[in-house]
Amino acid sequence: MTNPPSTGRRSRLAKKYAFQIGRDSNGAPSAKKGGIGRTLARNVGIPFLSLVLLMLVWQGIVVGFHIAPYIAPRPMQAFQAITGDWVTLWPLVLGTIRETVYGFVVGALLGVFLGVIMAKVPFLQRMVYPVLVLSQAVPIIALAAPLVLILGFSVTPKVVIVAWIVFFPVTVNVLDGLSHVDQDLMNLAKVYGASRWRTFFQIEIPATTTPMFSGLKIGATYAVTGAIIGELAASDGSSLALYQEHANSNLNTAAVYGTTMLMTAIGISWFLLVVGTEVLVTPWQRRSVARRPIWRRRESALTAAGVEK
Amino acid sequence: MSDNGLLELRDVGKVFGDTVALSPTSLAIEEGSFVAIVGPSGCGKSTLFNVIAGLLRPDSGEVVLAEQRVTGATGHVGYMLQKDLLVPWRTVEDNITMAARLTRRVTAEDRSEARRIATQYGLGDFLRHYPSALSGGMRQRVAFMRTLVTHQQLLLLDEPFGALDAQTRLEMQQWLLQVWRETGRTVLFITHDVDESIFLSDRVLVMSPRPGRIVADFKNPLARPRDIATLTDPEFTRLKSQIMGLLHGGSA
Numbered sequence: 362m363t364n365p366p367s368t369g370r371r372s373r374l375a376k377k378y379a380f381q382i383g384r385d386s387n388g389a390p391s392a393k394k395g396g397i398g399r400t401l402a403r404n405v406g407i408p409f410l411s412l413v414l415l416m417l418v419w420q421g422i423v424v425g426f427h428i429a430p431y432i433a434p435r436p437m438q439a440f441q442a443i444t445g446d447w448v449t450l451w452p453l454v455l456g457t458i459r460e461t462v463y464g465f466v467v468g469a470l471l472g473v474f475l476g477v478i479m480a481k482v483p484f485l486q487r488m489v490y491p492v493l494v495l496s497q498a499v500p501i502i503a504l505a506a507p508l509v510l511i512l513g514f515s516v517t518p519k520v521v522i523v524a525w526i527v528f529f530p531v532t533v534n535v536l537d538g539l540s541h542v543d544q545d546l547m548n549l550a551k552v553y554g555a556s557r558w559r560t561f562f563q564i565e566i567p568a569t570t571t572p573m574f575s576g577l578k579i580g581a582t583y584a585v586t587g588a589i590i591g592e593l594a595a596s597d598g599s600s601l602a603l604y605q606e607h608a609n610s611n612l613n614t615a616a617v618y619g620t621t622m623l624m625t626a627i628g629i630s631w632f633l634l635v636v637g638t639e640v641l642v643t644p645w646q647r648r649s650v651a652r653r654p655i656w657r658r659r660e661s662a663l664t665a666a667g668v669e670k
Numbered sequence: 671m672s673d674n675g676l677l678e679l680r681d682v683g684k685v686f687g688d689t690v691a692l693s694p695t696s697l698a699i700e701e702g703s704f705v706a707i708v709g710p711s712g713c714g715k716s717t718l719f720n721v722i723a724g725l726l727r728p729d730s731g732e733v734v735l736a737e738q739r740v741t742g743a744t745g746h747v748g749y750m751l752q753k754d755l756l757v758p759w760r761t762v763e764d765n766i767t768m769a770a771r772l773t774r775r776v777t778a779e780d781r782s783e784a785r786r787i788a789t790q791y792g793l794g795d796f797l798r799h800y801p802s803a804l805s806g807g808m809r810q811r812v813a814f815m816r817t818l819v820t821h822q823q824l825l826l827l828d829e830p831f832g833a834l835d836a837q838t839r840l841e842m843q844q845w846l847l848q849v850w851r852e853t854g855r856t857v858l859f860i861t862h863d864v865d866e867s868i869f870l871s872d873r874v875l876v877m878s879p880r881p882g883r884i885v886a887d888f889k890n891p892l893a894r895p896r897d898i899a900t901l902t903d904p905e906f907t908r909l910k911s912q913i914m915g916l917l918h919g920g921s922a
Contacts, residue, residue, distance in 0.1 A: 543753075543755070545751055545753055545755055546755050546757070548720075548725055549749060549751075549755050550772050551724075551725060551744050552723045552724065552725060552744050552745070552747065552749040553744075553745060553749075553768075553769045553772050553773055553820065554744050554745020554746075554772075554773055555772035555773055556773075559771070559772050559773065560772065563768075563771055563772055564757065564772075567757065567759045568757075570759070643759070645758050645759045645760075645800040645802065648800065649799055649800060649802065649803030650798050650799050650800070650803065651761045651798045651799070651800065
């Protein structure tokens with residue numbers, strides 16, 4: 362590690378990163394072996410394979426035990442049931458997605474807000490925490506009827522139910538994260554003469570990112586369930602949940618399974634979106650070297666290739 | 671107190687419940703000196719540090735830094751612990767500028783100083799690395815650079831190398847002496863390693879518990895610069911046996 366004069370710093374460092382990423386001599390989390398192709402195969406291929414296996418097991422059980430289609434359809438029949446009625450289903454799917462997303466966003470914001478104020482004001486924590494636990498002990502289905510009375514058949518009661526389910530794991534995790542920030546680190550900030558405000562944004566919030574995302578991921582998996590419960594209890598006509606109920610009463614079992622698959626797909630997609638966001642905002646959990654901001658990447662690629670200077 | 675005194679403690683004492691963590695202590699530290707404090711755990715070393723740093727308000731006495739009373743106030747010393755306290759979500763460069771980020775806007779000068787100092791002391795290739803990619807010794811170097819760029823004259827180092835292996839610790843000690851010589855700071859260095867306290871310091875304060883107090887104040891006769899040979903110098907051994915005698919009572 363010699364230290365040449367600091368001219369052309371960017372190009373010099375860019376060149377160094379090029380070989381350092383692969384070669385980590387300090388027992389550090391170095392980049393995993395293999396290129397993007399292998400990473401994709403590992404992270405997408407294997408989960409996809411397990412889905413295919415699941416379908417095969419389903420197929421095997423239905424065929425092997427000679428189960429009638431109105432008891433349990435084959436995967437392909439369920440699939441055809443939804444593609445065949447896609448024109449009707451698509452707006453309903455969009456409706457469910459909308460309820461899920463709105464409710465999740467409201468629940469996440471509320472969850473973070475409650476977690477923060479409870480961590481900061483011990484009095485509020487003692488006062489609010491029991492109410493929050495109580496809110497989760499109330500069977501959510503029992504809540505739906507009064508919510509419809511208050512809010513009508515609009516999208517609002519569904520959003521409220523989703524938010525009601527989502528906020529709790531977020532609050533608990535944010536509160537937990539904030540109360541476990543390293544006290545020595547907080548003391549260090551104090552020794553530097555940092556204000557509470559800056560300590561909060563520079564230390565406490567980033568330190569809580571990982572637990573916060575744990576809460577958000579739990580919330581994301583429950584969000585669709587909340588939306589469907591809301592649709593069952595508070596729909597005036599058209600919704601994915603009611604479509605399924607209707608199919609069920611017509612003994613259209615394939616459509617029942619098909620809509621279940623749709624609901625599940627919405628839940629999984631939303632969960633993956635949350636995971637993707639986490640990956641984007643917490644690069645330090647996977648990388649050993651920070652990436653340059655996007656607007657500088659092209660420039661550094663050029664300098665690495667020795668175009669500049 | 672001599673003319674170039676930087677830090678002065680006047681009868682500073684601290685009690686926790688029934689425990690006298692620090693019985694009233696007076697102490698003067700010269701500007702530019704390297705003072706080691708050695709003692710067993712529970713002798714009040716860290717309490718002393720926290721009082722000087724302003725994290726603890728003493729029950730009695732005054733802390734005077736550069737002729738200003740700073741008792742119970744913060745923002746006037748550099749401070750480093752055995753834990754490096756690097757934040758995992760910031761790169762090495764951004765960890766070095768952490769003190770600035772916590773008190774004001776980080777300027778271009780802050781950044782260029784961080785880069786300059788990291789390059790000068792052997793971490794120039796790791797500026798954009800996250801701390802998780804660094805070894806223990808490198809992390810402590812970054813933590814020390816973060817302490818340096820606070821531009822505080824007085825640096826409080828609380829067992830900064832305590833968690834490192836012996837080999838790395840020796841390297842870090844020599845590195846610290848080099849940086850100290852080049853930057854002209856005043857260092858108060860806590861350790862429970864007697865060798866370390868002698869190898870680094872101009873002066874060794876020995877502390878003892880129940881009640882926590884300074885029981886001896888040795889002037890270190892060893893010449894600088896110091897190297898591995900210093901560790902076997904007869905003067906070194908003599909001072910070491912004196913300190914050991916104090917720390918382990920009659921058994922030495």
